[in-house]
Structures are given as structure tokens and as C-alpha cells.
Amino acid sequence: MTAQSDRARGGLVARARTWVDSGGLRDRNVLLLGLILLLVVAMTALDAAGITTGRFNSDYLVGSLINYVPLALLALAQLFVITTGRGSIDLSVGSIVSVVGMVFGLLYVNAGWPLVQAVVAALIVSALLGAVNGVLTAYFGYPALITTLATYYAFQSIALVITGASPISGANIAGLYSAADSIELPLIGAYLPLVPLGMFTFVLPVAVIAWLLLNRTTYGRSLYAIGTNAVAAQWAGIDTRRTQLLAFVASGLISGLVAIYTVAQFASARPDAGTSGAGMALPAITIAVLGGVAITGGIGRLSGVLLAALLIVWLNASILIVVPGNAGTQLQYLALAVVLLGASLVDALPTRRARPGKDPGAPELPVPVTTKPQ
Amino acid sequence: MTTEATAPAGRQAIGRILPPVVTGQEVVLLAVIAVLWVLLGLFTPSFLSVGSIGPLLVSVAPVALMGIGMTFVIITAGIDVSIAGMIMVCSVITAKLLVNLNLPLAPAVLIAMAIGGVLGAVNGLLVAYGRVHPIIITFGTWNLFLYIGYRVFDSSTVNAIPGTMAVFGRGAAGNTGGVPHSFVIAVVLVIAAWWFLRYTRAGRNLYAIGGDQETARLAGISVRPRLVSVYLITGLMVGLAACMTIATGTATLDQSVGNGKELEVIAAVVIGGTSIMGGRGSVVGTLLGALLVQTVRTGVTQLGWPSQLAFLFVGVFIIVAVGTDLLRERARRAA
Numbered sequence: 108m109t110a111q112s113d114r115a116r117g118g119l120v121a122r123a124r125t126w127v128d129s130g131g132l133r134d135r136n137v138l139l140l141g142l143i144l145l146l147v148v149a150m151t152a153l154d155a156a157g158i159t160t161g162r163f164n165s166d167y168l169v170g171s172l173i174n175y176v177p178l179a180l181l182a183l184a185q186l187f188v189i190t191t192g193r194g195s196i197d198l199s200v201g202s203i204v205s206v207v208g209m210v211f212g213l214l215y216v217n218a219g220w221p222l223v224q225a226v227v228a229a230l231i232v233s234a235l236l237g238a239v240n241g242v243l244t245a246y247f248g249y250p251a252l253i254t255t256l257a258t259y260y261a262f263q264s265i266a267l268v269i270t271g272a273s274p275i276s277g278a279n280i281a282g283l284y285s286a287a288d289s290i291e292l293p294l295i296g297a298y299l300p301l302v303p304l305g306m307f308t309f310v311l312p313v314a315v316i317a318w319l320l321l322n323r324t325t326y327g328r329s330l331y332a333i334g335t336n337a338v339a340a341q342w343a344g345i346d347t348r349r350t351q352l353l354a355f356v357a358s359g360l361i362s363g364l365v366a367i368y369t370v371a372q373f374a375s376a377r378p379d380a381g382t383s384g385a386g387m388a389l390p391a392i393t394i395a396v397l398g399g400v401a402i403t404g405g406i407g408r409l410s411g412v413l414l415a416a417l418l419i420v421w422l423n424a425s426i427l428i429v430v431p432g433n434a435g436t437q438l439q440y441l442a443l444a445v446v447l448l449g450a451s452l453v454d455a456l457p458t459r460r461a462r463p464g465k466d467p468g469a470p471e472l473p474v475p476v477t478t479k480p481q
Numbered sequence: 482m483t484t485e486a487t488a489p490a491g492r493q494a495i496g497r498i499l500p501p502v503v504t505g506q507e508v509v510l511l512a513v514i515a516v517l518w519v520l521l522g523l524f525t526p527s528f529l530s531v532g533s534i535g536p537l538l539v540s541v542a543p544v545a546l547m548g549i550g551m552t553f554v555i556i557t558a559g560i561d562v563s564i565a566g567m568i569m570v571c572s573v574i575t576a577k578l579l580v581n582l583n584l585p586l587a588p589a590v591l592i593a594m595a596i597g598g599v600l601g602a603v604n605g606l607l608v609a610y611g612r613v614h615p616i617i618i619t620f621g622t623w624n625l626f627l628y629i630g631y632r633v634f635d636s637s638t639v640n641a642i643p644g645t646m647a648v649f650g651r652g653a654a655g656n657t658g659g660v661p662h663s664f665v666i667a668v669v670l671v672i673a674a675w676w677f678l679r680y681t682r683a684g685r686n687l688y689a690i691g692g693d694q695e696t697a698r699l700a701g702i703s704v705r706p707r708l709v710s711v712y713l714i715t716g717l718m719v720g721l722a723a724c725m726t727i728a729t730g731t732a733t734l735d736q737s738v739g740n741g742k743e744l745e746v747i748a749a750v751v752i753g754g755t756s757i758m759g760g761r762g763s764v765v766g767t768l769l770g771a772l773l774v775q776t777v778r779t780g781v782t783q784l785g786w787p788s789q790l791a792f793l794f795v796g797v798f799i800i801v802a803v804g805t806d807l808l809r810e811r812a813r814r815a816a
Contacts, residue, residue: 194757196616198744243800250757252560253803256748261796267789386741389562393620402614433631440628448607448621455612 135399138450139414143421150425161428169300171424173372176305177204177365179416181391182398183317184358186412188251189395191351192334192404195251199240200362201388202262204381207233207366209266212275212376222279230363236262237359241352259388266378276375283371309368313361318409320357330354334404390443394419397447419443506754506806510769517776525783531659533779536651539729541768541775542663543722547746548753548767549674550601550715555750556678557708558691558759559608559615561715564746565739566626567600571723573630576639576734579646579727586645594720600626601716605709623743631736639734642727650728663725667768670718674764687711691759748795749774752802773798 147168154163161167181200188197211229214220220228236258243254321327329350332340341347365387370376381387398415400407422442427435522529547564554561575593578584584592600622607618647654649663656662678684686707689697698704727734753770755762774795781791 194616247804248807249800249803252747252757253751253799256744256751257796257799257803259744259796260748260792260799264789264792264796268787268793271787272789389620389623393624396617396620402616433635437628437631440624440631444621444624444628447624448618451613451617451621452607452611 135411135450135454136408136414138453139398139411139418142446143414143418146418146421146425150429153429159428160431163425163428166300167424167428168421169302171420172306173303174423175416175420176303176309176368177372177387178390178394178420179310179413180313180361180365180368181387182394182412182416183313183409184361185392185395186317186321186398186400186407186409187330187354187357187361189392189400189402190330190334190404190407191251191354192337193251194402195244195351195354195404196255196392196402197240197355197358198252198255198388198392199236199258199262200358200365200391201381201386202259202266203233203236203359203362204366204369204387205266205378206236206262206269207363208370208376208380209269209275209378211367211370212280213269216275216277216280216376222283226367229367230360233359233363233366234356235359237356237362238352240359241355244355245348245351259382263379263382266382270378272378274375274377280370280376281374284374305368305372309364313364314409314413317357321409326350326353331405334406336405393443393447397450418446422446505809506802507763507766507769509805510753510766510773510802514769514773514776517773517780521776521780521783525780528780528783533783535656535659535661537775537779538664539649539651539655539661539725540778541771542649542661542667543725543729544746544749544771544775545667545671545768546718546722546725547715547742548749548771549670549764550711550718551746551750552753552755552762552764552767553674553678553687553711554615554715555747555755555757556687556691556759556762557711558694559708559711560747560757561604561619561712562616562743563600563604563619563623563626564715564719564743565741566623566630567597567716567719567739568723568726568742569630569736569739570600570626570633571597571720572726572734572738573633573639575723576642576727577633579642580639583643584645586648589645590721590724593724594717597716597718597720597723598713599716601713601719602709604716605712608712609705609708630739634736637736640732642732642734644732646724646728648728649725655728663728666721671764671768678764683707683710688760691761693760745774748799752798754802754806756806770802 150159150163153159181204184200185197188195207229210232211225214228215222215225240251240254240258243249243258244251321330329340329345329347332343332345333347333350337347340350362381366380369380373380377383394415395407395412396402397419398407398412400412423439426438426442429435430438518529527533547568551561551564571593574596575589578592579589604615604619604622607613607622608615611618644650644654649655649666651661678687686697686702689700689702690704690707694704726738749770750762750767751757751770752773753763753766753768755766777794777798778788778791781794782788
């Protein structure tokens with residue numbers, strides 16, 4: 108093997124070449140981390156040169172994480188669904204955010220339920236909405252794109268019709284705003300920037316549970332298995348339908364959490380919260396794909412998705428203080444396009460044979476990797 | 482016909498490859514639309530009138546046109562989610578040219594289609610040569626096109642657009658004897674596309690590519706040029722649809738012009754019986770799908786129900802339409 112003889116000769120350059128040849132640069136997390144570092148260094152330089160309109164410092168970076176919460180969570184929801192394979196994506200997450208937000212608003216404000224009961228009920232509804240997607244896809248055989256396109260329309264419609272398209276607000280919902288506020292961390296907080304509370308109350312628990320589910324449970328293995336090869340997974344005794352159904356339920360539940368976060372953030376339940384403008388679903392899918400989740404299924408890491416969301420949120424925040432106003436908002440679209448297309452196209456470039464065996468996405472699954480002759 | 486000369490077995494094989502002239506899905510759709518029109522005619526006083534059907538057909542036209550391109554794309558097992566961005570770029574540039582240069586109709590339409598063609602070619606080249614799934618490519622270009630669109634918009638609206646495009650619109654200039662021009666254009670192009678898919682080698686190649694790209698390549702089909710062409714055609718159709726969008730609006734164009742259009746078009750295509758997995762589909766179905774969606778929207782409004790309720794029915798129709806198709810497919814496999 109040439110790679111090994113290179114390494115035997117030693118030398119930093121040779122070693123780096125070995126690493127590159129074996130696909131090191133193609134590791135999505137390395138690429139994303141590199142881009143994030145590059146961004147922070149470049150922005151710090153610009154800040155030092157006095158080009159930025161605002162201060163680019165840790166306060167600003169951490170403060171911008173308020174946009175990270177919904178984006179990262181919905182991208183995690185896509186991770187579950189896309190990993191099940193056969194072109195599965197969930198277009199309906201934005202509509203679920205709208206409906207569940209309205210359900211929560213109705214229960215909490217109009218019906219006067221206590222907070223905890225209202226949250227639990229809203230989450231149950233969100234899981235049921237996810238189950239509708241899951242049953243149609245896994246048990247009735249609809250392609251996921253069709254199912255979730257249909258429910259995107261249906262759920263959006265329900266959210267708008269419930270209250271005649273008017274938002275729900277009230278004193279107690281306005282009080283929820285503190286849940287989306289920034290806080291000082293206990294003990295060490297005085298030395299650190301204020302962190303948006305949603306990072307701890309929403310992102311951290313979901314990320315930890317999702318990571319455990321994906322990497323430390325039989326369910327996680329089944330999920331990667333059915334995405335890699337559904338037929339083989341079935342022969343291996345995996346209930347492929349149930350596995351896919353649960354992925355959609357997870358996606359629904361996470362969307363429900365985003366709904367509650369969004370209600371708190373805007374201090375009102377808006378019927379178009381998840382579907383106004385370009386909607387929440389397409390950006391979430393974009394982030395998941397940028398994070399290295401293979402649209403064909405079976406490959407995708409939680410860390411990649413979280414890093415991709417971080418890159419985009421910080422990139423957007425950086426653009427806003429270099430190019431202020433409308434032009435900056437517009438530039439964010441270009442930046443996302445360049446990063447997504449660049450990362451995907453570089454990833455697909457033919458390189459010398461990547462190291463055999465270990466696929467970065469699948470956690471040591473004993474499932475044969477199917478390779479399609481090009 | 483040359484098929485007369487071939488063995489019966491060969492003819493049967495061709496018959497199986499060729500999409501039927503009218504698929505079962507299209508008959509079902511026609512029946513559903515007919516029932517809806519009769520019911521709406523009974524329950525609302527004004528549904529079956531020129532003043533109501535005319536605008537309905539005008540709003541079907543752009544969706545059907547973009548649907549032609551999207552049907553081609555989906556038949557090759559691809560998808561194009563960048564339509565919202567494309568229509569924004571085409572319509573805003575054309576609208577600005579109309580305002581600033583007061584262009585006559587023909588050059589304006591040609592320019593809109595040329596812009597659409599360029600954007601579509603970008604999609605096509607990236608999909609054909611990029612080795613990346615079309616949905617990812619078009620997610621990327623969707624953002625790229627939004628950037629271009631917002632840049633050209635500059636402020637939030639384009640105002641005082643002259644009535645050059647009125648021939649495509651809802652008004653008196655937009656129809657002859659009660660038949661809207663834009664709908665006629667859509668029908669003519671749908672028939673042309675139907676003929677192309679059914680009777681030309683290039684058209685049938687699209688089904689082969691959707692069935693299995695690698696096999697199609699080994700069978701001697703130039704897959705990449707064909708892929709570029711379907712996205713290019715989608716772009717051209719979006720350009721034409723953008724002209725109709727300018728016409729159907731008032732004299733102003735705002736930034737929400739393309740919002741949600743990609744899903745609306747995909748909905749029409751899948752209700753029309755085109756398989757999202759590729760290899761199967763018809764443009765006639767897409768036209769009927771667009772007609773069904775618009776019928777529901779007009780009907781809900783005229784019944785005095787909340788207009789957003791229409792989307793619930795659209796969702797249900799997608800499930801029912803694709804469901805009957807799934808059942809038929811299962812029956813065909815069993816047979």
C-alpha cells in the first residue's frame with residue numbers, strides 16, 4: 108500500500124497527504140469545524156481592523172445562538188427521518204410547529220390550563236401528528252415526500268382555520284418570553300457571556316437524548332440499518348415499519364418542542380409560525396444535508412448536524428454586522444447556497460479510493476455497505 | 482405503423498413501456514373534477530359562470546406550465562425545489578424591464594424565458610455533472626436564486642408595472658370569447674409535451690433514465706444531456722409562468738411572489754399520477770392535478786368557507802390520489 112509506505116517514510120507532509128488521500132478532508136465534521144474556525148478568525152480580524160459595524164466578540168456570538176435553537180432542533184428532526192432512507196424527508200415540520208403552537212396557545216390561554224399540562228398535551232399532539240406521517244409512510248407505503256407534502260398542506264390549513272388565522276396572545280404567554288431569554292450561568296457565569304436559556308432547556312436535553320438514542324440503543328442501530336439497506340434489515344429481524352414510524356414520531360415531537368420555544372420567543376402563538384415566508388422545513392433539511400446526512404439514508408451524525416447549524420447561525424450573524432440592513436439579509440441566502448453547494452460538490456468529487464470499511468456515518472454496523480458502480 | 486411488422490411479443494413489450502394514452506389516474510381525476518364542478522354548480526350560484534371559471538383557468542395556467550417541467554424532472558427520478566427562487570428572479574427582472582424600458586410583449590416574454598432557461602441550465606449542469614442528489618443541488622440553487630431575486634428587488638415591491646402582459650391576465654384583454662389565452666397556451670404546451678414524452682426517442686429516454694439511470698447509460702442513452710435538458714425546460718416554463726404571474730397580479734409585484742410555489746407544483750404533479758420515484762408519469766395528469774387544486778381553492782372561497790381550508794382538501798387529495806395509484810400499482814404487480 109502506497110499510503111503505508113508514505114507513512115513509514117515519516118514526515119509531516121507525507122502524513123498529511125496520507126490523511127487527505129484516505130478521505131480525511133472528506134470527513135464532514137472536519138470540514139465544518141474548519142469553516143467555523145476560519146469564520147471566527149476572519150471575523151476577529153475584521154473586527155480588529157474596525158470594519159464591522161458592531162463588536163464581533165463572544166457576547167455577540169453566544170447571543171446569536173437564540174436563532175440556533177429552532178434551526179438545530181428541526182435539523183435534528185430531519186436527521187431521524189432522512190436516516191431511514193429511500194429519499195425520506197419531512198416537509199411537514201413547519202406546519203407541525205404552527206399547529207402545535209396553536210394547540211398550546213388554545214390550551215394555555217383560552218382554556219386556562221396550567222403550563223405543565225398544556226406543554227404535555229401539546230407534545231402529545233405533536234407526537235400524534237408525527238405518527239400520522241409515520242403510519243402513512245411506513246405502513247401504507249406512501250413515499251415520505253408525498254406523505255409530508257400532503258400533511259404540510261393539511262396541518263398548515265388546520266393551524267390557520269382553528270382561530271380564523273388570528274394569533275393567540277395573553278399575559279401568561281407573554282410571561283413565557285423569559286424562557287427564551289438569555290441568562291447568566293450559575294457559578295462561572297460572571298466570566299462568560301449570557302447564554303440563551305433555550306440552549307439548556309431545549310437543545311441540550313434533546314441533543315443528549317437523541318445522541319443516546321442514535322448511538323447507544325438498539326433502536327438507533329435499527330434506524331441506521333433500515334436506511335442502509337431496508338431488505339437486509341428486515342431479514343436481520345428488524346421491524347422496519349415500526350422503526351420508520353418512530354423516526355417520524357421523533358420528528359413530530361421535536362417539532363412540538365420547537366413550537367413551544369417559538370411561542371415563547373414571539374410571546375404569542377402565531378398560526379403561520381412555521382410556514383410563513385420560505386417556511387421552516389426547507390432550511391432545516393438544508394442544514395441536515397450540510398451536516399453530512401446522506402439523503403439516500405443510513406448515514407448521518409448528530410455532531411455534524413449541530414456543527415452545520417452552528418456554522419450557518421454564526422455565518423448569518425457575521426454577515427449582519429459586516430453588511431448591515433437589507434443587503435446583509437440578502438447575502439445570507441448567497442452564503443447558504445455557496446456553503447451547501449460547495450460542501451456537497453467537494454464531497455462528491457472523485458478522489459482516490461477512500462479507506463475501506465469504516466463509514467463515518469454508521470456506528471460500526473455489521474451491515475455490508477452497498478456501493479453503486481459509477 | 483412500423484410496429485405492425487414486429488412480432489406480437491415485441492408489440493406487447495412496447496405497449497408495456499409506452500405510457501397509455503389516458504392513464505387510469507387521469508380518468509379518476511377527470512371524474513373527480515367533473516363531480517366537484519357539478520356539486521359546486523349546484524351549491525353556489527356563481528361557480529359555473531364565465532366570470533368564475535375564467536379566472537380559475539387563468540390561475541391553473543402557470544402551475545400547469547411549471548408542472549410540465551417538473552413532470553419531466555420527476556420522471557427522471559429528480560426533483561426541483563428551486564422553482565420559488567426561479568420564478569422570483571424571472572418575474573422581478575422582467576417587471577423591472579417593463580417599468581424602466583417599457584418593453585413590448587414579445588421581447589419581454591423572450592427575456593423572461595431566457596432568464597429561466599439560464600437558471601434551469603445551472604440546475605441541470607450541476608445535477609448532471611455534480612454527482613449530488615438533485616434535491617440538494619436545487620436546495621442550494623434555491624437559496625442562490627433567492628439572493629439574486631432579493632438583490633434585484635432592492636426595495637420590497639416593483640410598482641406601476643405597465644399592462645403589457647395583460648394578454649395573459651384575467652381582464653378583458655386576457656381572453657377571446659371567454660377562453661383565457663394563458664390557459665390555451667398551457668393546454669397547447671401540455672399536448673406538445675405529451676406528444677414529446679410518448680412519441681419521441683428523447684422523451685422515452687426520460688422514462689428509461691428514471692427507471693434506472695445506470696441501465697439507461699449502458700443502453701446507450703446520453704444521460705447527462707437529457708438531464709440538463711429537463712431542468713432547462715423547467716426553467717423555460719418558469720420564465721413563461723412568471724409572465725403570467727406578473728399579468729395576474731395588480732400593477733405591483735412583491736417579494737412573496739414565489740413563496741410555496743415549488744410545493745404547489747409538486748402537489749399538482751403527484752396528484753396527476755406521476756411517481757415521485759421516477760420512471761412513470763404524464764403531463765396530462767399534471768394539468769388535471771393543477772385544475773383540481775385550483776377548483777378546490779375557488780370552490781372553498783365561493784362556498785364562503787375560510788380560504789385556508791382549501792389546503793386541508795389539497796392534502797387529502799394528495800393522499801387519496803397517490804393512494805389509489807399505489808393500490809393500482811399493487812394490483813398490476815399481482816396480475
